[in-house]
Amino acid sequence: MEQPFTNETIDTLQLPQFEDAELTPIHSSYLTVVWINIAVIFGIIAIVAGVGFYFIQELHTKWLAITLAYVVILLLTIVVQVISFKNKAFAFRTHDVIYRSGAIATTTTIIPYNRVQHVAQHEGVLSRWLGLASVEVFTAGATGSDITIPGLEKDHAIAIKHLLVGKIQNQQANEE
Amino acid sequence: MKSDFSQPQRQSLIGIVVMFGDALQGSVRAFLPILLITVVQGKTNAAYLWGSGALILVLTLVIGYLNYLNFSFFIDEDSAEFVVRKGILKKTRIGIPLGKIQQVNINQSLLQKIVGVHALEVDTAGSNKKEVTIKAISHEHALILKDRLLQGTDRVGEEGYDNEIVPAQKEQHAFIKISLLSLLKTGITSNYVRSFGILLAFFISTLQHIDDYLKFTGINDDLVDEYVNTDVLLRFVSFIIGAIIFLTLMVNLVRTVIRYYNFRVTKQQNSLLLSHGLISTRNTIIRPGKVQIVTVGRNYFQKKFNINDVKVRQASDLDADKEQKKSAIEIPGCSNAEKDKLLEFLLDKMPERGFKVKPNFRKMIFESFKFLLIPVGLFFLFAKYAVPEAMDFIIFVPIYAVFVGILIYFAFRNSRLFITPDFIVKQSGAWDIDNDFIAPHKIQALKLTQFFWQKGSDVGIVNLYTAGGTVSFGLSNFTQLKKLVNYWLYQVESTEKNWM
Numbered sequence A: 001m002e003q004p005f006t007n008e009t010i011d012t013l014q015l016p017q018f019e020d021a022e023l024t025p026i027h028s029s030y031l032t033v034v035w036i037n038i039a040v041i042f043g044i045i046a047i048v049a050g051v052g053f054y055f056i057q058e059l060h061t062k063w064l065a066i067t068l069a070y071v072v073i074l075l076l077t078i079v080v081q082v083i084s085f086k087n088k089a090f091a092f093r094t095h096d097v098i099y100r101s102g103a104i105a106t107t108t109t110i111i112p113y114n115r116v117q118h119v120a121q122h123e124g125v126l127s128r129w130l131g132l133a134s135v136e137v138f139t140a141g142a143t144g145s146d147i148t149i150p151g152l153e154k155d156h157a158i159a160i161k162h163l164l165v166g167k168i169q170n171q172q173a174n175e176e
Numbered sequence B: 001m002k003s004d005f006s007q008p009q010r011q012s013l014i015g016i017v018v019m020f021g022d023a024l025q026g027s028v029r030a031f032l033p034i035l036l037i038t039v040v041q042g043k044t045n046a047a048y049l050w051g052s053g054a055l056i057l058v059l060t061l062v063i064g065y066l067n068y069l070n071f072s073f074f075i076d077e078d079s080a081e082f083v084v085r086k087g088i089l090k091k092t093r094i095g096i097p098l099g100k101i102q103q104v105n106i107n108q109s110l111l112q113k114i115v116g117v118h119a120l121e122v123d124t125a126g127s128n129k130k131e132v133t134i135k136a137i138s139h140e141h142a143l144i145l146k147d148r149l150l151q152g153t154d155r156v157g158e159e160g161y162d163n164e165i166v167p168a169q170k171e172q173h174a175f176i177k178i179s180l181l182s183l184l185k186t187g188i189t190s191n192y193v194r195s196f197g198i199l200l201a202f203f204i205s206t207l208q209h210i211d212d213y214l215k216f217t218g219i220n221d222d223l224v225d226e227y228v229n230t231d232v233l234l235r236f237v238s239f240i241i242g243a244i245i246f247l248t249l250m251v252n253l254v255r256t257v258i259r260y261y262n263f264r265v266t267k268q269q270n271s272l273l274l275s276h277g278l279i280s281t282r283n284t285i286i287r288p289g290k291v292q293i294v295t296v297g298r299n300y301f302q303k304k305f306n307i308n309d310v311k312v313r314q315a316s317d318l319d320a321d322k323e324q325k326k327s328a329i330e331i332p333g334c335s336n337a338e339k340d341k342l343l344e345f346l347l348d349k350m351p352e353r354g355f356k357v358k359p360n361f362r363k364m365i366f367e368s369f370k371f372l373l374i375p376v377g378l379f380f381l382f383a384k385y386a387v388p389e390a391m392d393f394i395i396f397v398p399i400y401a402v403f404v405g406i407l408i409y410f411a412f413r414n415s416r417l418f419i420t421p422d423f424i425v426k427q428s429g430a431w432d433i434d435n436d437f438i439a440p441h442k443i444q445a446l447k448l449t450q451f452f453w454q455k456g457s458d459v460g461i462v463n464l465y466t467a468g469g470t471v472s473f474g475l476s477n478f479t480q481l482k483k484l485v486n487y488w489l490y491q492v493e494s495t496e497k498n499w500m
Helices: A005-012 A029-054 A056-085 A125-131 A153-176 B016-042 B044-071 B110-115 B139-157 B169-174 B181-191 B192-216 B221-226 B230-260 B300-305 B321-326 B335-346 B362-386 B388-414 B478-494
Strands: A091-092 A096-103 A105-112 A117-122 A132-139 A149-155 B074-075 B081-086 B092-097 B103-105 B120-125 B130-137 B174-178 B263-270 B271-276 B284-285 B291-298 B308-314 B329-335 B355-359 B416-419 B424-428 B433-438 B443-451 B458-468 B467-475
Touching: A029 A056, A029 A125, A029 A149, A056 A096, A096 A149, A105 B478, A117 A153, A125 A132, A132 A153, A149 B192, B016 B044, B016 B110, B016 B130, B081 B130, B103 B139, B103 B284, B103 B362, B120 B139, B130 B139, B174 B329, B174 B335, B181 B230, B181 B300, B181 B329, B192 B230, B230 B329, B263 B329, B291 B335, B291 B467, B308 B335, B308 B478, B329 B335, B355 B467, B362 B388, B362 B467, B388 B424, B416 B478, B424 B467, B458 B478, B467 B478
Parallel strands: none
Antiparallel strands: A091 A096, A096 A105, A105 B443, A117 A132, A132 A149, B074 B081, B081 B092, B103 B120, B120 B130, B174 B263, B263 B271, B271 B284, B291 B308, B291 B433, B308 B329, B355 B416, B416 B424, B424 B433, B443 B458, B458 B467
16 A cells, blocks of 8 residues: 555655745835735725714714724734735746745645646736736636736736746647 | 437427426416515405416416427538527527537436426537527437437547447446435435534524513413423423434435435446436436546445445536536445445546545644634623623533534544545545545646744645645645645646546
8 A cells, every 4th residue: 555655755855846946026016006005995994984983973982992903903904915025926937837925824826837727917007007917827726726926027927928828838739 | 200300300299298387487487476466465356366377377388389389409410510499489590510519418307207208408518508408308219319419529539439329228227326225324324414403493493483472472481480390391302302313314314315316327438427316307427537526425324334425526617616516426325336436437546545644733723723712702702792691502612612622633533635646535524534536637736825823833734726626635744745745746747647
């Protein structure tokens, strides 16, 4: 029973290791997008809270608790978002794409090129203004298996897209 | 009628009944809300209601008949198409190139069973919904038409499989047949949790009603309390528990038998055809190439009874999210020998268990936190600040804690990953122990997850994504998981095999 695997253990040590791949962090202007997003969301919450304070008398007694909660959540969000920005990194190896992300939990997703279904390129309003784009890689796997790499310079995103599309076509050509 | 499908032809004459039935169903669905509203408002008189009911019925019959008259099908040999014409006012002609036909299913609903006809569904690669359904066709006719339609498929090449026409007789030879006895065994040994939950909810709400009733009618609480002394209460509770257990068993038994009665697995060319059902017969096709995950599950009783529950997950059509759940096909009550036969056919070879990976004991801590600490904490918070009456149920907290604690312990003990070059086997479950079998080349993507506090203890979770679902394992030694991920990546990237 054990034998088939012991064969492979030797192999596994010689296999290329994904954790050795050098990951490229995403573009630093993406941090601007992160900041603006936080500002917009918390700005809206602040406005809603202000209106609430103006119209609902009972809230006045609880202003300290509400303000404290707001500040704590804001700080937490900033910390999480900044760590998450620093954690986002990707690498394109010969046979697969690696993407790392997350703040509280770090996830590393790896998609072999021969399992890529299609590639999409997105540009948000903010991102376009900053000359950024994101690339989404789809597989046939269940939800959660697709990766979106944000904060790529537009030329870079297009290059990546071409690379992936080329790999897919190569793959299909090989099959036929 | 001859078995010549080159001329346009109608469905079986008796099929008019089925058309009536279908049209009737349609009109009932359309008019029932209106009818209910009028009845509830109670302003219209009975004669008017009956009159409109009769009118609708007559109209329905006419529509059913016209539907029958206007429905015809044939195989156009010149353009190699299967053509269906239908529609009373809006005429539709659907032509399906024979080469595009993916599968042909023969089904039978209750009504169709009564009048002795079958439905024939033609499924194409183009979309996820059934393209064409012939609602009434005799069985032998259906079989011949099916063979004729699938011949076209073979020409275009299911990996160059021999193009032989399967004669009708051959269908009778079953690969696996699940006996009624096995179904009964499955019925009384599975799905405890679900049925138990449903029945418990039912009993609690009934008790609540009785309580409300007593209060409403003003029966003196003290009197009731006096009457209902501990002895009676104990007997009552044990009666209820007994009744719930009995009903759970009965409900499971009836459900299993109705759903899976006369379960037959037939080998057809390169795929398996499943057919089952007491009231309506269902047919499903399993193609080994499309199979992504095979799960074999059984609990302690099922082990003693020598039965297994086999679930097969096939790759869903790319744009069919809804179908994804449906695509878990269940084969209940297989004996060990039958299970092995199935596994060998679906996975090409018998999977071995191989190298064993165990979870880290922190898995139990993590799960206790998730399923014990947080729910119990929420309960106390809820009881303290929102609904003080909830404290009456405090007796259930230790019961819950012990129950969940036992489940977590056994789930931990059973959680294993077995690796061989050809298969990944994940064993999991506390009571129902499942074994998921995956061939490495079916992997679409791999994901490793680690929370920041898990870095020090070097544990984490791995997710394996396939087109038929996701398999997740952990918490386990992260260094080892990384090694495995590298190994699987190597396997996926170096394989010539396609995932579908």
